[in-house]
Amino acid sequence: MSSRFRHHDQLRLFVEIASHASFSEAAEALNMTKGAISYQVKTLETDLGMSLFRRTTRGVALTGEGLRLLAICQPQYDEIESELSALKGIVSRTLTIGVSTYFAARWLSPRLMSFMQDHQSVQLRIQPMVQFSEQELQDVDLAIRWGDGQWRDGIVTPFMPLRSYPVGNAEAAQLVSEIGMESAISRFTLLRDRDDSNAWSEWLRAAGLPRQARRDVLIVPDPNVRVQAVIDGQGIALLDDLVQEELRSTKLYRLSDTTLSDYGYFLYRPLRVAETETVQDFSNWLQLQKSTDP
Structure with a gap:
C-alpha cells in the first residue's frame, strides 16, 4: 500500500480517535482494542514526526500539533461525508x-x-x-x-x-436595606459556579468593597440550581436579567446597582x-x- 493511502486511513482514524476523551473510549466506539488504537497513533506520529496526543489524568488530549492537524483534516472528511450523503439523496x-x-x-x-x-x-x-x-x-x-x-x-x-449583579431572596434584601451592602455581604454565603471563579472578587472590586476574608462559599455549578438555592436562602449569587420573572414575582431581589460589565x-x-x-x-x-x- 502506498504511503498516500496509508496516511489517508491513519488520518481518518485519527479524526475518529480525536473525538473521544481516551484511547479506551475510542477503542470501544470503534470496535478495536486499546493496543491497536495506541499502535495506529504511534505509527502516525512517527510518520509525521510530531506528537499528536498528550496523556492527562482523565485520558488523553490533543497537543498543539494535534489540534492543528485536526483542524486541517476534519473539514475535509466532513465534506466527504456530506457529499456522500448528497450522492445518496440525503441532504x-x-x-x-x-x-x-x-x-x-x-x-x-x-x-x-x-x-x-x-x-x-x-x-x-x-x-x-x-x-x-x-x-x-x-x-x-x-x-x-x-x-x-x-x-x-x-x-x-x-x-x-448581559451584566451580572448580586441577587438574594426577601430576607437578604431586607438585611441589605437595614445595614447596607458593605456590612451585609460579610454575613452572606457567596454562591459560585466553580471554585476558581473570580466573578465575586471582580464584583467586589467594581463596587469598591473590600475582599471577603471568610471562606463562606458554596459551589453550585448548575445556574438553575443556583437560582433555586438563592430563593431558598442558601446564599446570594451573581445573576443577570434572565431572572426577570423571579424578580417581578419577588422570589428574588436585586441587591445592588453595581454590575460586572465585562461578563x-x-x-x-x-x-x-x-x-x-x-x-x-x-x-x-x-x-x-x-x-x-x-
Missing part, C-alpha cells in the same frame, strides 16, 4: 450546540423554531453543559458560555453582554471545529436574535 447537516439549561430554557428554546424552519436541512442537537469542561465540549460544534470570554482554547466571539454570554468554537457553513449560519442567526422577544 442533512448536523450541528451540536453546547449550552447551559439555564440559558437554553430562559432564552434559546423559545426562539429555536425560527432557525429550524429556515434551515430544515440542519439536524440540530442541543447538548446540556454544566462546567463546559474539555470532556463536555468534546462533541460540541459551538457553545454559548457565560463568563468574561477569556478562554484561550477556542475561538471566542462576543454575543450577549455576559459568548459564542465559543473549539479549535478542533472548522468554521463550516452550518456553524456560521447558526452563529449569524444567534446574533440576529439578540433584539427579539421570545
